[in-house]
Amino acid sequence: ETGVTQTPRHxxxxxxNKKSLKCxxxxxxxxxxxxxxxxxxxxxxxxxxxLEERVENNSVPSRFSPECPNSSHLFLxxxxxxxxxxxxxxCASSQEAGYEQYFGxxxxxxxx
Amino acid sequence: xxxxxxxxxxxxxxxxxxxxxxxxxxxxxxxxxFWYVQYxxxxxxxxxxxxxxxxxxxxxxxFEAEFNKSQTSFHLKKPSALVSDSALxxxxxxxxxxxxxIFGKGTTLSVSS
Numbered sequence: 018e019t020g021v022t023q024t025p026r027h028x029x030x031x032x033x034n035k036k037s038l039k040c041x042x043x044x045x046x047x048x049x050x051x052x053x054x055x056x057x058x059x060x061x062x063x064x065x066x067x068l069e070e071r072v073e074n075n076s077v078p079s080r081f082s083p084e085c086p087n088s089s090h091l092f093l094x095x096x097x098x099x100x101x102x103x104x105x106x107x108c109a110s111s112q113e114a115g116y117e118q119y120f121g122x123x124x125x126x127x128x129x
Numbered sequence: 130x131x132x133x134x135x136x137x138x139x140x141x142x143x144x145x146x147x148x149x150x151x152x153x154x155x156x157x158x159x160x161x162x163f164w165y166v167q168y169x170x171x172x173x174x175x176x177x178x179x180x181x182x183x184x185x186x187x188x189x190x191x192f193e194a195e196f197n198k199s200q201t202s203f204h205l206k207k208p209s210a211l212v213s214d215s216a217l218x219x220x221x222x223x224x225x226x227x228x229x230x231i232f233g234k235g236t237t238l239s240v241s242s
Contacts, residue, residue: 021172050229060173060219060232072228107172114228117163120172 019043021121023108029127032098038124040091040108048114049091051083052107054123060107066091067114098128131156133222135233142210143241150205150236152220161223162203163230164194166216173219179203190214210240 021042030036042049051063065073066085080102082094091108105125109118132155142148154160161180165173177188184196194205203220217237221230 023172048228059234062229065229067228073226109173115161115223115226115230117175117178118173118230119175120165122170122172125170 021108021110021119023106023121023124025124026122027125027127029129030095030098031129032100034098035094035096037095038093038106038108038126040093040121042089042091042108042110042119042121044110044112044119046110046112046119047088048111048116049085049088050109050111050118051091051093052109054105054107055103063093065114072114095126098126100128102126103128131222131224131231133220133231133233135218135220135236137236138234139237139239141239141241144212145209148207148210148214148238148240150218150220150238152203152205152233153201154203154220154222155201156222156231157225160201160203162194162196163221163223164188164192164203164205165219165221165232166190167219167235168216176205176218210238212240212242214238215240 024039048067053061063077064083084092105123107123108121111118134153163178164176167173179186179196187193217235220233
């Protein structure tokens, strides 16, 4: 596979569930990102990892927990979500933090 | 404050006509600027960037963008629009920490046949 992949592509979960989103980049990049995209709202940066260390956390609720075990993989662990967390969650990577980013197709999350 | 503005929610053009999608920015120092396109149910695709050099930047799918420092603008252009160009377009600027991009709210481009 090439580029940035995300699994699952669609996820429906109840407010008491625990689930994880997975992102994998095949580009040899050193930085990875999580974004939230809601209808009629700007793209929201959630987390930035550079060389597997978190460098930015934009006041994201603790019910979202990122994990970056290596430079190719990024996870977003979800627990006790709210209906307003329903959105498209996008993963991206870049050669270095702050350079052009390459995005995965996203995970469409619905919280019921 | 750092910011990116895309003043138009939607731009409508006829196929074959030139198109412009506007973007203005506010950031200290020399800006790193980007354009992305998003098709329905897809992630964002990188189109082009300006870091330094020639003010006219050429990118993918025939798109180009013009950097204007005095007007703090980075408008996206294409000489002849295609129906397949219909999508959501995002302008972005690198933030002052140098670790992330700030995205505009997006402009929907609709090209009619």
